[in-house]
Amino acid sequence: xxxxxxxxxxxxxxxxxxxxxxxxxxxxxxxxxxxxxxxxxxxxxxxxxxxxxxxxxxxxxxxxxxxxxxxxxxxxxxxxxxxxxxxxxxxxxxxxxxxxxxxxxxxxxxxxxxxxxxxxxxxxxxxxxxxxxxxxxxxxxxxxxxxxxxxxxxxxxxxxxxxxxxxxxxxxxxxxxxxxxxxxxxxxxxxxxxxxxxxxxxxxxxxxxxxxxxxxxxxxxxxxxxxxxxxxxxxxxxxxxxxxxxxxxxxxxxxxxxxxxxxxxxxxxxxxxxxxxxxxxxxxxxxxxxxxxxxxxxxxxxxxxxxxxxxxxxxxxxxxxxxxxxxxxxxxxxxxxxxxxxxxxxxxxxxxxxxxxxxxxxxxxxxxxxxxxxxxxxxxxxxxxxxxxxxxxxxxxxxxxxxxxxxxxxxxxxxxxxxxxxxxxxx
Numbered sequence: 001x002x003x004x005x006x007x008x009x010x011x012x013x014x015x016x017x018x019x020x021x022x023x024x025x026x027x028x029x030x031x032x033x034x035x036x037x038x039x040x041x042x043x044x045x046x047x048x049x050x051x052x053x054x055x056x057x058x059x060x061x062x063x064x065x066x067x068x069x070x071x072x073x074x075x076x077x078x079x080x081x082x083x084x085x086x087x088x089x090x091x092x093x094x095x096x097x098x099x100x101x102x103x104x105x106x107x108x109x110x111x112x113x114x115x116x117x118x119x120x121x122x123x124x125x126x127x128x129x130x131x132x133x134x135x136x137x138x139x140x141x142x143x144x145x146x147x148x149x150x151x152x153x154x155x156x157x158x159x160x161x162x163x164x165x166x167x168x169x170x171x172x173x174x175x176x177x178x179x180x181x182x183x184x185x186x187x188x189x190x191x192x193x194x195x196x197x198x199x200x201x202x203x204x205x206x207x208x209x210x211x212x213x214x215x216x217x218x219x220x221x222x223x224x225x226x227x228x229x230x231x232x233x234x235x236x237x238x239x240x241x242x243x244x245x246x247x248x249x250x251x252x253x254x255x256x257x258x259x260x261x262x263x264x265x266x267x268x269x270x271x272x273x274x275x276x277x278x279x280x281x282x283x284x285x286x287x288x289x290x291x292x293x294x295x296x297x298x299x300x301x302x303x304x305x306x307x308x309x310x311x312x313x314x315x316x317x318x319x320x321x322x323x324x325x326x327x328x329x330x331x332x333x334x335x336x337x338x339x340x341x342x343x344x345x346x347x348x349x350x351x352x353x354x355x356x357x358x359x360x361x362x363x364x365x366x367x368x369x370x371x372x373x374x375x376x377x378x379x380x381x382x383x384x385x386x387x388x389x390x391x392x393x394x395x396x397x398x399x400x401x402x403x404x405x406x407x408x409x410x411x412x413x414x415x416x417x418x419x420x421x422x423x424x425x426x427x
Contacts, residue, residue, distance in 0.1 A: 003020055028041060043083070060078055061078075090248060112149060119200055120201075121135060123200065124199070139197070147175075158210070209235055236372050243425050251353035260275060268370070268416075270363065271362050273389070276295050291306040291389070348362050379412045
């Protein structure tokens with residue numbers, strides 16, 4: 001029988017260490033009188049899950065009221081969170097508290113907003129001397145008085161909650177709404193500078209990469225004018241973690257959808273080109289996928305096919321999809337109606353289901369393809385742009401270029417596939 005709160009409160013220390021059940025594998029631990037007779041909560045769980053695994057003790061904290069102490073209800077709630085986190089992430093339950101401590105240490109050691117701004121001006125921005133002077137005036141005279149020069153920059157993360165219950169994101173929205181009314185031009189400049197400050201803070205590890213609080217803040221006029229907004233994309237060093245999450249498939253995504261997601265990574269093409277892929281577009285003899293111009297955004301209908309070299313991982317993926325959709329017209333046939341193609345939105349929706357909403361979008365993988373193809377693999381930008389199907393401004397040159405450099409493009413695609421495999425991608 002599990003203890004009630006009154007029983008926990010009344011539990012007496014003895015000369016021996018005692019342990020009593022609070023239900024659901026949560027225990028009250030009472031130290032012997034010789035050690036002060038203190039009470040604390042501890043959970044017990046097998047990890048990895050299974051009868052043959054070792055029992056792991058997870059300390060919750062000291063029983064009592066006040067800062068750093070836990071009531072029985074709070075301990076039960078925390079224990080449920082720990083078990084759920086361990087199950088969903090397939091991690092040792094003790095790691096959750098370690099990660100929480102790392103976050104707290106990071107926040108305590110986080111430089112101030114002023115220091116982050118200095119770092120941005122000295123290390124990150126490519127503005128000239130006059131531009132940096134203007135940025136400094138905006139930061140120190142306009143923005144810092146409002147958000148606090150000594151505020152830890154980690155406390156300005158997107159979802160950090162401030163006094164009054166508002167997040168930094170909400171405070172930024174309120175601030176820019178007020179500034180736009182009196183000085184719309186200054187508001188745009190301030191937003192641009194702040195975005196750079198926080199991007200640099202993320203690069204330095206002072207903020208998490210999905211926590212820039214000024215991303216996508218737009219005025220009604222901005223929305224009306226359809227200003228270009230860049231799609232978020234995954235940083236190279238975070239791909240191993242993503243591919244682990246992807247492989248676990250916690251939301252139970254369909255095989256067709258998951259394979260389409262992988263081909264988006266492997267080719268850097270838009271979701272519209274991926275989801276409509278047909279079996280008759282695959283030329284196995286030449287190891288090429290011929291994507292019709294009609295599915296290549298900004299291409300003209302009369303232009304020739306876009307050529308995608310088939311790497312070994314792509315061919316492995318196609319062999320797997322042949323087992324699923326080999327009897328249909330489409331490589332990624334709709335799981336509901338085999339006669340139609342997969343809904344292009346399914347690819348982004350699966351990333352959202354995996355917990356990556358706001359962190360990256362499928363279209364952002366094109367940026368990943370172009371950026372890291374150069375930075376990590378060292379390939380020429382022109383070769384990557386040709387392979388990614390980007391529209392070349394000079395029309396005549398563009399038509400020819402798409403079919404030039406095929407050997408170089410094949411080398412790039414093989415190197416790109418190998419690099420993704422090394423980061424944890426599994427077909």
